[in-house]
Amino acid sequence: MPSNKSVSDAPIVQFTNCRILRDHQLQREDLWVREGKILNPEKLFFDEKGSADVQLDCKDSIIAPGFIDVQINGGFGVDFSLATDDFKSGIDLVSQKILSHGVTSFCPTLVTSPPSVYHQVLPQISVRNGGAYGAGILGAHLEGPFISKEKKGAHPEHCLRTFEAGAFQDLLATYGSLDCVQIVTLAPEMRRSSEVIQELTKRGICVSLGHSVANLSQAEEAVQHGATFITHLFNAMLPFHHRDPGIVGLLTSDKIPAGRRVFYGMISDGIHTNPAALRIAHRAHPKGLVLVTDAIAGMGLAPGRHTLGQQVVEIDGLNTYIAGTKTLSGSVATMDTCVRHFQEATGCSVETALEAASLHPAQLLGIEHKKGTLNYDSDADFLMLNDNLYVQATYIAGKEVWRQDVLGM
Amino acid sequence: MKLIILENYSQASEWAAKYIRNRIVQFGPGPGRFFTLGLPTGLPRDHPESYHSFMWNNFFKHVDISPENVHILDGNAPDLQAECDAFEEKIKAAGGIELFVGGIGPDGHIAFNEPGSSLVSRTRVKTLAMDTILANARFFDGDLSKVPTMALTVGVGTVMDSREVMILITGAHKAFALYKAIEDGVNHMWTVSAFQQHPNTVFVCDEDATLELKVKTVKYFKGLMLVHNKLVEPLYSMKEMGAERSQSKKPYSD
Numbered sequence: 001m002p003s004n005k006s007v008s009d010a011p012i013v014q015f016t017n018c019r020i021l022r023d024h025q026l027q028r029e030d031l032w033v034r035e036g037k038i039l040n041p042e043k044l045f046f047d048e049k050g051s052a053d054v055q056l057d058c059k060d061s062i063i064a065p066g067f068i069d070v071q072i073n074g075g076f077g078v079d080f081s082l083a084t085d086d087f088k089s090g091i092d093l094v095s096q097k098i099l100s101h102g103v104t105s106f107c108p109t110l111v112t113s114p115p116s117v118y119h120q121v122l123p124q125i126s127v128r129n130g131g132a133y134g135a136g137i138l139g140a141h142l143e144g145p146f147i148s149k150e151k152k153g154a155h156p157e158h159c160l161r162t163f164e165a166g167a168f169q170d171l172l173a174t175y176g177s178l179d180c181v182q183i184v185t186l187a188p189e190m191r192r193s194s195e196v197i198q199e200l201t202k203r204g205i206c207v208s209l210g211h212s213v214a215n216l217s218q219a220e221e222a223v224q225h226g227a228t229f230i231t232h233l234f235n236a237m238l239p240f241h242h243r244d245p246g247i248v249g250l251l252t253s254d255k256i257p258a259g260r261r262v263f264y265g266m267i268s269d270g271i272h273t274n275p276a277a278l279r280i281a282h283r284a285h286p287k288g289l290v291l292v293t294d295a296i297a298g299m300g301l302a303p304g305r306h307t308l309g310q311q312v313v314e315i316d317g318l319n320t321y322i323a324g325t326k327t328l329s330g331s332v333a334t335m336d337t338c339v340r341h342f343q344e345a346t347g348c349s350v351e352t353a354l355e356a357a358s359l360h361p362a363q364l365l366g367i368e369h370k371k372g373t374l375n376y377d378s379d380a381d382f383l384m385l386n387d388n389l390y391v392q393a394t395y396i397a398g399k400e401v402w403r404q405d406v407l408g409m
Numbered sequence: 410m411k412l413i414i415l416e417n418y419s420q421a422s423e424w425a426a427k428y429i430r431n432r433i434v435q436f437g438p439g440p441g442r443f444f445t446l447g448l449p450t451g452l453p454r455d456h457p458e459s460y461h462s463f464m465w466n467n468f469f470k471h472v473d474i475s476p477e478n479v480h481i482l483d484g485n486a487p488d489l490q491a492e493c494d495a496f497e498e499k500i501k502a503a504g505g506i507e508l509f510v511g512g513i514g515p516d517g518h519i520a521f522n523e524p525g526s527s528l529v530s531r532t533r534v535k536t537l538a539m540d541t542i543l544a545n546a547r548f549f550d551g552d553l554s555k556v557p558t559m560a561l562t563v564g565v566g567t568v569m570d571s572r573e574v575m576i577l578i579t580g581a582h583k584a585f586a587l588y589k590a591i592e593d594g595v596n597h598m599w600t601v602s603a604f605q606q607h608p609n610t611v612f613v614c615d616e617d618a619t620l621e622l623k624v625k626t627v628k629y630f631k632g633l634m635l636v637h638n639k640l641v642e643p644l645y646s647m648k649e650m651g652a653e654r655s656q657s658k659k660p661y662s663d
Contacts, residue, residue: 030470042465049476 007048010035013398014052018384020063021354022374031063033380036397040376058384061392064354065372066104066381067335068361070183071141071231071265071292073109073308075299080108081309083120091125095134097300099402101334102357102391104381105136105371107182109294111309112144112155119176127180130381130396138365139182142175143231146186146196147211151236154322154329155211156310167192168199181205182365185231187212188222201226206365208265209247211236216249223256229364230264232294233281234273235328251285263364265292266356268342269333271318275345282346290364291338291357296320296330340389350389410591410605412630413613413637418579425510425577425613427641432508432573434645443478445500447509447571449520449563482532482561493532493561506571513578516540517586517599521562528595528603530564565603573609576601581617588621 015031022029032039032052044050074080076097078090091108098106108125110118122140130136145161152160163170172178184200185208186193197207209222210231215238219227230237230247238246245252250262266289268278282289293299298306298315305314305323308330312323315332322329333341335357343353362372370379380398383391394402415421429446438444448464461481469479480499486492500506516524516538523538537545542556549555568574578587589599591612596602604610619627 041470042462045465045469045476045479046461046481051476 007050008035011053012039012044012050014041014055015058015063016055018058018061018063020374021065021351021358024351024355026062026351031374031382033398036380036399038374038376038378038380043376061384061386062350062354062389063374064383064385065358065362065374065378066135066383066394066396067102067291067339067357068138068365068372069098069103069106069293069295069335069357070138070229070290070361070364071109071143072098072103072106072295073111073330074297075295077297077301077306079297079307079309080121081110081113081117082307083117087121087124091137092134095130095137098135098335099394099396100391100404102336102339102383102385102394103135104130104383104394104396105138107138107141109141109143112147112152112159113309114159115174115176117309118142118174122175122177122180125180127182130401132396132399132401134401136381136396137180138367139180141183141185141208142181143185144211145174146171146184146190146193147236148187148189148213150213151187151211151238153211153236154308154311154313154327159310162190163193163196164191167195171196171200178203178205183208183229185210185229187214188227189214189218193222194225197222197225197227204366209237209250212247213238215244215246216253219247219250220253220255223250223253223260223262228260228263229290230262232267232272232292233264234277235267248281251281251288261288261363263288263290263360265290265294266342267292267294267331267333268338268345269293269318269331270341270345272328272331278342279346282342282348286348286352288360289356290360291335291342292361293333293335293338294330295332295334299332299334336389336391343389350387353389354385411611411633411637412591412626413611414619414627414631414634415613415615417615421577421579421613421615424641425575427644428575428611428613429508429510431641431645434647434650436507437650443503444508445503445506447500447506447511447563447568449511482563484557484561489534489561493534496532496561496563497567500567500570506568508573508575509568509571510575510577511568513576513583513586513590513601514541514544515582515586517589517601519565519568519576519601519603521560522565522600524598524600526565526597526600528597528600529566529569531567532561532563535560535562565600569603569607571607573611574604574607575611575613576604578612578614578618580615581620583614583618584620584622587612587614587618592622592626 012034019026020029020031032041075094078094125140127139128137144155145159146163149160161174183206188209189212200207206229207227208229208231209219209227240248256262268291296308303315305312313320313329314323320329320332321327339353339357359372362368381396384393385391392404393400413424415424433444436444482496483492511519513519521535536559545556546553590601595605
């Protein structure tokens, strides 16, 4: 069908025979794309009298917004917390490989590291759009070093710090630059954390609570000062107690400022959280659940030893521990595996599972007007999946950047 | 007139859809040979639930029609009467309406030709009756003050000029209007009755819509269903039509 536009000469692609995730439901609708954005076909038809240049039959696939991973420490042998010479090519490798997991945007995560690492690595991370070369980078996630000693998990104790002396200035000195930082995880019970949280929030950086022994009031105070996320709920925090629910209590707290929502990351690899706990969290606060992989360098590689910043970790199947211990340290699950496991464990709808990996992280970062949905004028980052939620193809800005080989890869 | 009586809303809709499909296929449209389908107009353009959205979601997005071949009366045009006149010209230029498909209101109106409209009227601006405004309130969150009071509409005369007219009538609330349309005389208070003077009219309705008709009328037309169903079976398709064109029979007429 010939296209006919006075507004733009760019080709219009119409994806047909598919079910798209829109308005929280899978609808039998066509998806229209032009110039890397989702197009409104009704406006095209009546206002521009235009039509599609290319029609693609999606063979009844599900089309969902691309997944957004806000906590990923590396993969395929690359460790984002190691200041290597070829750091840039490492990040490029990971961003390219995760396309096959359905991830179209991510936040490279750095675990607790000495300041020298931050000073060397952060300037090499730049916010950029995705494309055929790989998933888009939304900004760095700095998990630590301002975290609790008691809940350090896999983070190296000798690198932990406080900001008692100079509050925000201490933080800035440690990291060097906050230019491309999107999320900071800290422990709110630390002295002067409120000032730091306010300062970070003012700069548009998302503050997350994690690796902490905070009680519920300390956590609520942090939220009132601007914190909006919880790093891997249940892990590295005090367990839920009925007289002091701790950070977990934020899911049902009545002290959250009006109009704000607290989001929480969940590593649904079947190991970090018992499925029953996953269900409790999901049922308590379904709209806040954000799936994350917390993947480490060993993700995508054979079992064995790999690094996680200053530590050595051992991978055995899906389990990843600090070498010689039973301390969990990140995961090797992929995002699409997490989505499938989440759906199976909670019995939730396909729409809910997909939104936990796309819409919710976009809402957390305040970018849902262009990412995380298939609404008109959003960035055309989307996936084709089969009914079992296996990714068949990944698209960024309307262009196919990965496709499942029929022969398997 | 052919009166087609089906059991319920879905069956009536399906019969009508099949009939229209067969008519289009047998007409053999192509470049330069347009099958002009006429439909009644609706709400003004700038409302989110507008007629444009309605037509897009319920019709255009499901078929491969070129946007240039869609002509909708523009309620926001600067000179409304000129818009109406231009519309009449466009119909003439397309070779006239081949088939007009419409419904009727409980007051027996066709398109927005409310009771009292001239039976020879053309496309024009009409003030809407209170009944119609009430019926349209559902598109404006039930707020009567938001419902437009005027609409552009094709005239009764415009529809009478079509080569064929199909009226869809379902539901008990339309039963009296159907009675007035086909068992009473031609009357400008029930504008649909004008089609008694049209050579090719099909009324498709469900059982509930026949509640005010004489039993005799209903039995007579139900008896003709065997013959009338030949209009929808077999169901033709554009791909097969090439071969069958040579053997096509004239469509049944009463």
